[in-house]
Amino acid sequence: MTTTITVEGMTCEHCEQTVEDALRDVDGVTDATADREAESANVDGDADIDTLVEAVKDAGYSAHA
Secondary structure (H helix, E strand, O other): OEEEEEEEOOOOHHHHHHHHHHHHOOOOEEEEEEEOOOOEEEEEEOOOHHHHHHHHHHOOOEEEO
């Protein structure tokens, strides 16, 4: 299953990588791709959306479902 969340505050490739790494560290996530221009991240796996949002916030970015 793929889940898309809104992520605000990414300004460069390093930001995208930070968000992707934070999401990939969540149990149940098999892959994650962040896109700063679209202000979103696509997450594959069966992780809870609230947990994904919290992981992004913990990484220093604004996020919501």
